[in-house]
Amino acid sequence: MIAAAIVLVVLVTLLIGARGVAAIRSTSDFLVASRRISPTLNAAAVSGEYLSAASFLGVAGLVLKDGIGALWYGVGFTAGYIAMLALVAAPMRRTGALTVPDFAEARLGSAGLRKLSAVVVLVIATLYLVPQFKAAGLVLTVVTGTPYWVGVVVAGAAVSITLALGGMRAATYVQAFQFGLKLLLFIIPAIWLVSHVGADTRRDALAPVEFTRFDRAAPVEFRLDVELTITEPTPVSISGGAAEVLRPGRYEAVAGSTWTFPAGAAVPKVDGALPPGGDRWSRPLLDPNDSGYPLLSTLSLLMATVLGAMGLPHIIVRFHTSSDGRGARRTAAITVALLSVFYLFPAVYGVLGAVLLPELYLAGGTDTVVVALPARVDSGWAGSLFTAMLSAGAFAAFLATSLGLLLALSGAVSHDLLPGATVRRLRLTTLGAAVLVVALALPAAHLDVGALVTSAFAVAASTFCPLLVLGIWWARLTARGAVVGMVVGLVSSAGVIGASFFLATPPGLAATLLGQPALWSVPLAFLTMVLVSLRGRPPAWATAAMLRLHLDETERSRQRR
Known part of the structure; x- marks a missing residue:
């Protein structure tokens, strides 16, 4: 049943994606669907690709592992769209760019900045894509017993073929469909679990006791x-x-x-891990490294997720598919409402997991709590049915997010790093990029999905967020300031996070500042861009560029008449 549900999701993905084949005639068709996507469809697609493995599986797993404070992830993921609505959505659409590097060159006239921006896209997309494919392999292993590599390869093949066939238009249809599917397949099992576990378990889930002894073999x-x-x-x-x-x-x-x-x-103790239940677990602040600075950890997470959402390249490109700036704003507003509904439910799986499957924190398997709960509650046909539903929803989450990320990665290589992009090159690049990411995901089975995705947000917040906010709202920004600021942001976020994967992180305050550097890397990037720009001269066309970004399209049309 479970394998059939996953196969059905993959087949429907390919069939819907095939609808976009006939519409692909130019790079604009492939990358931004000729800018003809309606706000409602676009918002559903944005929500579909944004609800990734980190949302469908990771947030509930983080609640089980790190406690109630992990619910700040959902708050940050959603609040980022409010900031995007206010600061970025409409002006970005008015640039007429196809990608974020496109915007950088159009605003500041620097081919070097464009290539640097493309490199940053590659870093962010890789950090985000690897955990999607990893989670696909993990879920398929847990629910069907197949080897880890099978899920990774299946996800990579489904995403790359769909995207190569239909580009952005195919991705839009697939992601919008999969958002509705994920919402149903996440909410219905949650309601069944809450109603099926009984009054005692529901009461224990509201105030779980610390997991100190096994209550069963x-x-x-x-x-x-x-x-x-x-x-x-x-x-x-x-x-x-x-x-x-x-x-x-x-x-x-x-x-x-x-x-x-x-x-x-x-229950054995695990260094650096917090047993589910108890006072520290129930504290509404996040301290994943047990550094002793929960408020700083929470603020750093919020800075990474809220500001990082504004810099995610696969999200930013979505606003270029709208017909105008007003459509981009409406897309962002509808997206906030859709995401708010979804993020009401990860807590249900997290707190029930703390009562019913607390041993997952020992095994490093908290990411699987969502798909493991139904079988723990009911070993009969109902448990199998809801496990199949959640497995299909999880696979839909991997595919939807991976479509947008792979498109952003392919666009960065074919459109921004190499001159003269063609549809054929974009398709070949998509297939080649998928092979590379699959190769990176195969040895990554031990990595934490939530940690990798949060790292991508931290890099986006430290690089593209300052570039976009200052590029849109400050006429004095210079190309030199943008380049130096982005390099500083990239090194202070990706460099520090990369080092923490291979080197022992010092305890205490250093664990917070190095494990989640957005709290200091984002202000540092902003400050660097401002100070370096003040020592130079902005482009001669800066004022005209600012007017284009902020003057409503209807107003411009009226002035022409």
């Missing part, structure tokens, strides 16, 4: 190498072997092994 399948600290003699069966009493001390659980703990056994 619990097999824990470790997805990562995890170092456990056992605090009292505990009989444990490892990978189906005979139970062995482990004395207090530190033990390494190897990825792929299954440890079965008996009912009543003390």
Whole structure:
């Protein structure tokens, strides 16, 4: 049933995408659907590609792993569109650009800035795409038992073929359809879970006790190498072997092994992880590294998600598909309403997981809590049905988001880095980029989906957000200021985050500032752009460019007459 649901989603994606084939005659058709998408359809498509693996699976998983404070992710993801509506949507559409690098060159007249912007698009799109394909492989493994690589390859093939066939128009139809599908497949199982678990579980979910002892015999399948600290003699069966009493001390659980703990056994401690339940878990602030600075961590997350939304290249290009600036504003406004409905429900899965599947935090498998809950609640046909629904919805989330990201990546390579883009080159680039991202996702099974996506937001907030906000609202911005500011923002966000993946992060305040650098990297990028620009002269056409950005299209038409 589960495999059939996923196959059906993939087939429908390909069939809907095939509708766009006949309409592709130019690069404008491929990249922005000839700017003929209505606000309602566009908003549904934006919502479809924005509700990624990090939203469908990651937010609930982060609630289980990091506590109630993880709900700030949904707040930031949605609030970013309010900022986009106020500052970016309509002016960006009025530029007539096809991509963000297009806007950079048109506004400041620098081919070098355009190429730098294209490189930043590649960084953001890769950081965002890899976790989508990784989550596809993970979900397929959990619900069907297939090898991890199968889900990665299937997702990559479905996305690249759909996009190569129909470009932005195909992506729009698919993403709008998949938004409605995801909304239904996320909300209906949530309502069923809440009604089916019983009054006692609902009460416990509102105030879960700290997970200190197993309430039943619990097999824990470790997805990562995890170092456990056992605090009292505990009989444990490892990978189906005979139970062995482990004395207090530190033990390494190897990825792929299954440890079965008996009912009543003390839960091992995991360094840097917060057991579900209890006062710290219920605190409405986020402190994922247990650094002791929850307010700073929460503010940094909000800065990354709210301002990062304004700089995501696959979202920005959506406003270029509107017919005019007014349509772009309406698209952003409708999107806020649609996202607000969706983000009411990740908390349901997160708090129920804290009561019913708290052992997932030991195994590094919190990303799977959404698809694991139905079978835990009901082992019969109902559990299988809702698992199939959620698995299909999760796969739709991977595909919808990956379509937009792969299109942005292909456009950056074919349209911005290489001269003379053609439809044929765009299609070939799409297929080649998908192969590369699949190759990167295959060894990434141990990476945290939420952490990678948040990293992409931090990079977008530190690079494109300053470029767009200052480029749209400050006439004194210079090409030199934009280049230096973007380099500083890129190094201070992507560089620091990349280093934290390979080097041990110092504890305390450093863990907060280096693990989520948006709190200081965004102001640093803004300040650098302003100070460097003040030492130079803006382009001679800066005033005319500002008028074009802010003068309503109907007003311009009236002045021409």
